[in-house]
Amino acid sequence: QQPVQSPQAVILREGEDAVINCSSSKALYSVHWYRQKHGEAPVFLMILLKGGEQKGHEKISASFNEKKQQSSLYLTASQLSYSGTYFCGTPGAGNMLTFGGGTRLMVKP
Amino acid sequence: GAGVSQSPSNKVTEKGKDVELRCDPISGHTALYWYRQSLGQGLEFLIYFQGNSAPDKSGLPSDRFSAERTGGSVSTLTIQRTQQEDSAVYLCASSLVGGGDYGYTFGSGTRLTVV
Numbered sequence: 001q002q003p004v005q006s007p008q009a010v011i012l013r014e015g016e017d018a019v020i021n022c023s024s025s026k027a028l029y030s031v032h033w034y035r036q037k038h039g040e041a042p043v044f045l046m047i048l049l050k051g052g053e054q055k056g057h058e059k060i061s062a063s064f065n066e067k068k069q070q071s072s073l074y075l076t077a078s079q080l081s082y083s084g085t086y087f088c089g090t091p092g093a094g095n096m097l098t099f100g101g102g103t104r105l106m107v108k109p
Numbered sequence: 110g111a112g113v114s115q116s117p118s119n120k121v122t123e124k125g126k127d128v129e130l131r132c133d134p135i136s137g138h139t140a141l142y143w144y145r146q147s148l149g150q151g152l153e154f155l156i157y158f159q160g161n162s163a164p165d166k167s168g169l170p171s172d173r174f175s176a177e178r179t180g181g182s183v184s185t186l187t188i189q190r191t192q193q194e195d196s197a198v199y200l201c202a203s204s205l206v207g208g209g210d211y212g213y214t215f216g217s218g219t220r221l222t223v224v
Contacts, residue, residue: 002151030209041200042152044212087152091209094165096142099152 005100012107020103022088023070031071032089083107113216121222130186130219132201140207147197159207191223
């Protein structure tokens with residue numbers, strides 16, 4: 001089943017913070033995060049493998065709560081380059097990722 | 110190669126024609142995936158190859174879609190008798206191994222337009 005992302009879209013001013021959530025109806029053992037800029041391929045940001053573990057990429061970090069079956073992506077002091085669509089991905093019934101519907105982030109000057 | 114290579118980058122075809130899309134994964138990556146992304150939409154799983162194992166075809170939308178992976182490397186996605194609803198960007202990705210423990214590297218995709 002597809003993980004659910006929220007919000008679907010967010011608009012920020014440069015320097016503001018944002019949180020993107022990803023939740024699943026089934027048990028998770030890992031969560032992936034990707035960013036896709038307009039007209040480009042998705043780019044891998046990070047993977048979280050352990051419960052409660054936080055990882056970071058630039059000023060972007062994420063947490064993973066196994067018990068709550070959810071992950072959150074934190075964008076701190078956002079930059080114009082953070083604009084794009086963010087996808088979380090979770091392992092499906094097979095060994096491939098099932099992706100959420102995406103969160104469109106727009107950072108304005 | 111350094112990245113995942115897909116060709117062609119754009120393909121316009123007439124309804125009813127067959128098309129072949131090619132993916133060359135990162136050398137040494139045993140897992141290869143095909144996804145489809147319609148305009149403004151998310152990533153829809155199509156098919157997954159892991160090494161020499163039988164592929165997971167559970168995401169293929171119809172029997173008009175098929176894929177193969179030769180020698181554990183290059184993969185070809187074939188769509189027969191294309192329909193307008195097949196228009197989308199077809200993305201290929203590879204990872205060191207399958208199972209969700211390693212990040213995916215995506216190719217730039219093939220934009221398919223069926224007219």
